[in-house]
Amino acid sequence: MRYDVVVVGGGPSGATAAEDLARSGHNVALLDRAGRIKPCGGAVPPRLIADFHIPDAQIVAKINTARMISPTNRRVDIPIENGYVGMVDRENFDEFLRVRAVEAGATRLTGTFTRIEREDEGPVVIYRDKATKEETRVAAKLVIGADGARSNVARAEVPGGDKIPYVIAYHEIIEAPGKVGSYDPERCDVVYDGRISPDFYGWVFPHGKSASVGMGSMVKDVDLKKATADLRESSGLTDCTTIRREGAPIPLKPLDRWDNGKDVVLAGDAAGVVAPSSGEGIYYAMVGGRVAATAAAACLASGRVKDLQLARKLFMREHKNVFKILGAMQDAYYKSDERRERFVSLCHDVDVQRLTFEAYMNKSLVKARPLAHIKIGIKNIAHLTGLIPATRA
Structure with a gap:
């Protein structure tokens, strides 16, 4: 069996691409490495909720204020007028998107991507199956690489895919109290302080019964765990139970090229689509998955590999100026x-x-x-x- 498209990576970008392609009648496989949760503040704007039909059950908190905190502890509260910022927990949100893709008709594969080989008919994705621990081959006409900031697909297949700049993000998901110390379950705190991060920022984001406390930096010798501990202390959250700890790279700049000119196109973090300054990624990842699916569908319909370039063109047409x-x-x-x-x-x-x-x-x-x-x-x-x-x- 040869799939129309194999999507490598089951985060918001890959799951969105797989769902869109399945709903449009294509035969799609979604390869995901189960169990990985990306460190993320979890904020989703109203446009994401509307454009991607996110049910209210996935919104674990509704934020009405953003607080900016300076190095001298200046605090500026910015009210969110005419709406709210939704918060999701990536552990549940990502799985919801994967399940929805399967319900739309995608085939779910669980394992770790290793490489792409090629036959006369097209690319073959090789992955190590999680259950059997054996290498498994799955054939495709096209591949969408949505496997994160240090994408193995991008590094192997797309020129420049190994040169993406990124910050290392780290956060701790903790059991959240009600209002305590400076913590407010209806407010996101963004901390601009070189003692927390010398080149990015720290955050305290409510997730309903839990909260995400973390930071990011490009500086290699920054102690991410100590900075996060300091952030918890300053917010009065030191004694809260830690549920889990996660770290991962977050890209800072879209790649100049998203396809290999024949059978692979990138999406989401693999293409570098995280907003500079804010580090916001979920919305842009899902848009990246959607435009990758659009480009793949166009290429399958026309037979023109040039149509894979549509992914980057469509994304940058709308978001280039913001970035x-x-x-x-x-x-x-x-x-x-x-x-x-x-x-x-x-x-x-x-x-x-x-x-x-x-x-x-x-x-x-x-x-x-x-x-x-x-x-x-x-x-x-x-x-x-x-x-x-x-x-x-």
């Missing part, structure tokens, strides 16, 4: 505690708050208030040049 602006923000404000202090100070501005969350909730740049954009641009320059003191409220 560019978020990348510029990270470059400008994450370099030092003095810059981080200025960034949190800038977050006091009501225009910044409204435009930031409108863009986050809707996943597009807001064009309705051009004067607000001009004001923000001027204030941004003033903060970066020091015309506005970093300590000013």
